[in-house]
Amino acid sequence: MTASCGAEPLHLLVNGQAQSIEGVPREATLLHLLRNDLGLNGPKYGCGLGQCGACTVHVDGVAARSCVIPARGVAGRSITTLEGLGARGDWNPVQAAFEDAQAAQCGYCLNGMVMQAAALLARDPDASDARIRSELSGNLCRCGTHIEILDAVQRAAARMRAHPAP
The missing domain is CATH 3.10.20.30 (Beta-grasp domain)
Structure with missing residues (x-):
């Protein structure tokens, strides 16, 4: 610098x-x-x-x-x-869900989507679809994987509810 x-x-x-x-x-x-x-x-x-x-x-x-x-x-x-957040083999639940849901296309928005979703679910693992959509509304995705992204966040929320962090 x-x-x-x-x-x-x-x-x-x-x-x-x-x-x-x-x-x-x-x-x-x-x-x-x-x-x-x-x-x-x-x-x-x-x-x-x-x-x-x-x-x-x-x-x-x-x-x-x-x-x-x-x-x-x-x-x-x-x-x-x-x-x-996590590394391959030890993903954070949000990262794992994004991978499982194949929620990335070009991947440029992926960082923001994952980080925003992880912050939301850390505060509120019971977030409604409306809350998830609202939380992610400020993150731009131009590839059109919005449905897969929403699915990934819902999967992550279900995992986090089933296995709460200590």
């Missing part, structure tokens, strides 16, 4: 691991830090305005649009990306 760097390293917890990043410019977004400095490619750059959802991450467990969050604004906070 370049000019106008903050003198102090930025400390945050990303996917359960403490990170200390030097030379983070004041204007850097959380998305740029995650992708460029930490090599996490789950969150995607879509619109740069916080409107499409492709860049969604969890900040202290709350779904947030990383393209509009100043990186220095999350100092000391816990950030979870798609990579931090």
